[in-house]
Structure formats: C-alpha cells, structure tokens
Amino acid sequence: MGVPRQAGWRLTTASLQDRDGAFRITAALRETFSTITLAWADAGYTGRFVRDARKIWDLAVAIVKRPDQTKGSVLLHRRWVVERSFAWLTKFRRLVRDYDTLPAAREAVIWTVATWQLSNRPTR
Structure with missing residues (x-):
C-alpha cells in the first residue's frame, strides 16, 4: 500500500524480504513522524529488527504472536x-x-x- 512520496517513503521490490524492507520504512517513518514511540509487528520481525529499532530509532516494537496452543x-x-x-x-x-x-x-x-x-x- 502506498504512502505519500513527499514524506520520504519508497516502494520496495517484491523480492526484498519484509524484515529488510522494514529498516528502510522505519528510517523514513522516523524522519517524518518523530513522535511515534511504539509499533506493532508480527512474529516475522523478531530478533535483529526489534533490537535495532530500539537502539537506532528509539522505537519500541511489540511483537504480536499467535498463542502456541491455538488451532484454527x-x-x-x-x-x-x-x-x-x-x-x-x-x-x-x-x-x-x-x-x-x-x-x-x-x-x-x-x-x-x-x-x-x-x-x-x-x-x-
């Protein structure tokens, strides 16, 4: 889904892994909206992205995980x-x-x- 180009956003290619694209989008997000302090992400973004978002952009990323025991x-x-x-x-x-x-x-x-x-x- 597109967002305003004037805000520094860029579309990424389909071959780019979501976790890698998240770094680009988050950098542009922080340039435009510096007051955002929390973002939600699914389990695919755990690990390096969460650590780097906190360290580089002072952005807390809350991972929304599916409960382990659930079916359907x-x-x-x-x-x-x-x-x-x-x-x-x-x-x-x-x-x-x-x-x-x-x-x-x-x-x-x-x-x-x-x-x-x-x-x-x-x-x-």
Whole structure:
C-alpha cells in the first residue's frame, strides 16, 4: 500500500524480504513522524529488527504472536485493525483487481478511497 512520496517513503521490490524492507520504512517513518514511540509487528520481525529499532530509532516494537496452543483462526491483539482496514478498502472493485500499471496510479486510488471512507464515517 502506498504512502505519500513527499514524506520520504519508497516502494520496495517484491523480492526484498519484509524484515529488510522494514529498516528502510522505519528510517523514513522516523524522519517524518518523530513522535511515534511504539509499533506493532508480527512474529516475522523478531530478533535483529526489534533490537535495532530500539537502539537506532528509539522505537519500541511489540511483537504480536499467535498463542502456541491455538488451532484454527484466532483474533490477535491489534492485528484486527489492519485486517479491518484492508476489508474496508477491498469494498471498492478498483482495489480488488489490478487495473493499474503504475504504482502512483494505485496509490492515488488508495488515497481517494481512504479519504472517502473517512469522510463518510460519523464523528463522535
């Protein structure tokens, strides 16, 4: 999913391992949003990334793990936020199919859909 280019973000290739890409994204995140102190990640990011995030960027990374004894589908802490957001985005057919050939076009559609969804959400 794309994010603003002016914020220093970059798309990565599909051949780049997620843990390696996380270093690039986290560096750009800290440049733009210096007040963030906590990030959640799944078990694939344990180890070096967690240590380096704390040491280099002073960022705590909380690993959300699946309980060892569970079988089947389980609700994991904080993961539902991401899954719910993806579900909301896929209500729009344009985001379900790959019609776009340029990443910038796909990013523009995601921003449009997210803006539309937030503007139609009732305020508290």
